[in-house]
Amino acid sequence: MIETATQSVITGTMMGIIYALIALGLSIIFGVMNVVNFAHGDFVMLAMYLSFTVGTLFAWDAVITPVITVPLLFVFGLITYYLLIDRTLRQMYVVQLAVTVGLQILMRSAALIIWQAQPRALQYSFIQGNIEIGPYSILTSRLVGAVVSLIFIGGIAYFLNKTWSGKAMRAASDDLDVASLMGVNYHRTYALTFAIGAALTAVAGGLLMSFQQTDPQGGVRFGLLSWCVLALAGLGSLPGLIVSGIIVGIAETFAISFIDPRARLLAVYAIFILVLWLRPRGLFGRK
């Protein structure tokens, strides 16, 4: 019992850090642009498929595929922004909602046509195997996933705080009109924000494909997961996002270990509802 619980905490922590990386993309898009991207989970799904295709084509390990899928998702993010999102900015929320939900349906249908309905997975990669510590084991693929995710989250923190583009994004998030008075072209800043949010899902997609399969409906889970992590964390705190990711990851692993593997999303939903009910601004959020 204790051992299962400890093992769940270990595995959940690793998964949770990857979830934090996925939620980071959603968080910067929502935080900077005030755009609710309902298709975010489907960007993860697309990233996983692209990772599958690249991995199959070049016989690459899944963890290396982001070298190609990150630029692909970045460009896909740019195109999505200019073609769809940019036109919805000064519109009512319901327009944004309709557009991103429509994008979600479009992406799922496209995935179904391109990759068919059966789940796709890559050959087991070189980061298979476990690290054994006493009675516990850490799956190497999860550990690599968590470490790479932390590196990218740290990289985004550096970008936001130290570069001109990052500062422009934070300024636009705080006060769009005043940011434009400083010379920020918000179309460009928003496009970059959206593209980075999309590119982050490509990193996560490669990491996930080293131990998971994907199917056209795979986006549902990641969309929900990232919303739950974001709701728990609130806006504006990267450490808060990591802690929230870990909480969600552990809750999910506990549900799998102690209830039923099919109950994993139940725990995520439960947290989501509890947070919205008890603390709508999240555990670490400002304002």
Add this chain to the structure above:
Amino acid sequence: MLIDVHELNSGYGKVPILHNVSFNVSEGEMVTIIGPNGAGKSTLLKTISGLVRSKSGSVAFGGQEIAGITPDQAVRKGLAFVPEGGRPFPNMTVMDNLKMGAYSNQEVLKTGILEEMFTLFPVLERRKNQYARTLSGGERQMLAIARGLVSRPRLIMMDEPSLGLAPKLVDEIYEKIRTLKVSGLTVLLVEQNTSYALEVADRGYVLENGRITMEGPANELATSDHIRRAYLGF
């Protein structure tokens, strides 16, 4: 003439606010636009800076037509705007707020402009690593003015720098504005606080119900019957 506004009409949606507003500011001059609440003073500055789109009329800045320009282009032409309430970026540090002032002209940071700002506003240096949201009202206003100056603008427009400040702080802010004037900066100052504005400015315009109703040297306006009765409370 640095800026020459001619028959400018502007408003929000179908609601007209400004009616054929004309005024000008010469290089090195400090001009104030005074008038009651709701006269359209803020709308005027927002229209010039591009935050509000003009309906008709012209804005010549440095001999170049800039009506209809977007705000990010306006600042690149050398037009800085300190909005009402200052509006520093709350979740950025004082230092990052100042650096954002140089976003349109990043090379300017190498000219020692930040040191100049810290000399003018010593409190900002003491607070430079604090988030702007932790500053007091007066400090926010000073940060906003400094942020506007960082780009080394040809013209700085200030929207009610005294708004919501205690009298002692208003004195302090106006002392800084006077220093800026002495340094030769061109300033367009919008104020409801008529006595302060007319004391520091070279010339003034009175904006009432979206129309310029009076203009003249600041000291003449300050002694005119209409201004004394309607704005100075004599």
